[in-house]
Amino acid sequence: xxxxxxxxxxxxxxxxxxxxxxxxxxxxxxxxxxxxxxxxxxxxxxxxxxxxxxxxxxxxxxxxxxxxxxxxxxxxxxxxxxxxxxxxxxxxxxxxxxxxxxxxxxxxxxxxxxxxxxxxxxxxxxxxxxxxxxxxxxxxxxxxxxxxxxxxxxxxxxxxxxxxxxxxxxxxxxxxxxxxxxxxxxxxxxxxxxxxxxxxxxxxxxxxxxxxxxxxxxxxxxxxxxxxxxxxxxxxxxxxxxxxxxxxxxxxxxxxxxxxxxxxxxxxxxxxxxxxxxxxxxxxxxxxxxxxxxxxxxxxxxxxxxxxxxxxxxxxxxxxxxxxxxxxxxxxxxxxxxxxx
Numbered sequence: 001x002x003x004x005x006x007x008x009x010x011x012x013x014x015x016x017x018x019x020x021x022x023x024x025x026x027x028x029x030x031x032x033x034x035x036x037x038x039x040x041x042x043x044x045x046x047x048x049x050x051x052x053x054x055x056x057x058x059x060x061x062x063x064x065x066x067x068x069x070x071x072x073x074x075x076x077x078x079x080x081x082x083x084x085x086x087x088x089x090x091x092x093x094x095x096x097x098x099x100x101x102x103x104x105x106x107x108x109x110x111x112x113x114x115x116x117x118x119x120x121x122x123x124x125x126x127x128x129x130x131x132x133x134x135x136x137x138x139x140x141x142x143x144x145x146x147x148x149x150x151x152x153x154x155x156x157x158x159x160x161x162x163x164x165x166x167x168x169x170x171x172x173x174x175x176x177x178x179x180x181x182x183x184x185x186x187x188x189x190x191x192x193x194x195x196x197x198x199x200x201x202x203x204x205x206x207x208x209x210x211x212x213x214x215x216x217x218x219x220x221x222x223x224x225x226x227x228x229x230x231x232x233x234x235x236x237x238x239x240x241x242x243x244x245x246x247x248x249x250x251x252x253x254x255x256x257x258x259x260x261x262x263x264x265x266x267x268x269x270x271x272x273x274x275x276x277x278x279x280x281x282x283x284x285x286x287x288x289x290x291x292x293x294x295x296x297x298x299x300x301x302x303x304x305x306x307x308x309x310x311x312x313x314x315x316x317x318x319x320x321x322x323x324x325x326x327x328x329x330x331x332x333x334x335x336x337x338x339x340x341x
Contacts, residue, residue: 121248127154128241131312135182144178148185151312154241155189164188183317190240190311191318197236197310198321201303202330204232209296209331213289225295229253232299233306240310256306293331300326 082104090097131150138144152168155161168188175181211224233256234249242248300323307321308314 117243118247121243122251125237125242125248125251128310128312132314135313138178138182141176141178141181144181145172148172148181151185151189154312161189164192179316182313186313186315186317190313193239194307194311194318194321197239197303197307198326200232200235200239201300201307201321201326204228204303205296205299205327205330208299209292211292212295213292221291221295225299229299229302232303233310236303236306237310240307240312242310252306252309256302256309296331297323297327300330 086097086100086104089100131147131154134143134147134150138147148168152165155165165188168184171184171188172181175184207228208221208225211228212221215221215224230249230253233253237243237249237252242252304321304323304326
């Protein structure tokens with residue numbers, strides 16, 4: 001074994017004169033600009049996927065128990081404190097005590113009215129679901145007429161549906177086929193509502209795309225997407241006959257987004273990119289604009305699913321709105337280019 005003291009101290013030289021090594025070394029250290037660019041990941045619609053995850057996530061049993069007990073405890077404490085305040089005030093000053101009792105009674109009456117409204121909202125949504133379920137069981141003209149009678153009764157109190165109802169009543173007397181009866185109901189009663197609902201989807205997709213592209217704040221795109229989608233679903237439900245309500249809106253939102261998550265429709269696939277970008281737009285704009293376009297397209301998917309959920313009859317005679325068509329009309333010219341056809 002050699003002695004470490006016998007080793008020569010000083011720099012160590014490597015021979016790089018071999019042909020090929022020198023060229024490879026020179027090529028790799030020539031210019032930084034010649035290095036291949038770092039590949040950018042494609043926009044994935046992260047804001048809309050976060051919204052879907054938040055909406056469909058079910059809290060654990062422990063979390064539901066915690067929040068239920070907390071709300072019950074707070075309600076009990078507030079009620080006891082309010083009752084004690086009113087009784088003490090009645091003893092000290094009867095006039096002020098009766099005023100406080102009247103205000104408390106009015107507040108309780110408002111809470112009861114809100115609860116009744118929520119129950120009415122859920123009942124109306126169940127009524128729409130019943131009409132949609134009955135449409136799948138229509139076999140003859142009698143069942144078709146019974147179904148359309150339920151549909152016209154659903155819209156009997158709406159002034160904006162009066163023209164369609166009159167037109168349907170005049171034309172249905174000359175119809176002697178079940179499919180033709182349902183097609184007439186779609187054309188006269190639901191087609192105008194389809195147009196209005198599609199416009200709501202286009203407006204929501206445009207808003208989500210704009211906020212995502214222009215607002216660089218963290219979580220701002222998620223908040224904007226959540227608010228726009230909740231408002232869009234509520235408006236679509238109101239257009240098709242559902243009434244606004246916290247429980248009803250949340251039920252619709254969960255059913256729509258749960259369906260989309262289950263079918264994988266919130267994932268960004270090649271079909272979505274081609275329908276949005278025509279195969280090349282996302283490579284021509286910045287990543288932020290591309291993310292906005294994808295989030296807008298995913299919002300359009302949610303809107304089309306909401307139309308199918310809230311519509312009393314399935315699409316048979318009328319054409320179902322396409323995501324590519326909605327995105328094309330919503331985002332055309334938004335970023336100085338056409339986003340789809």
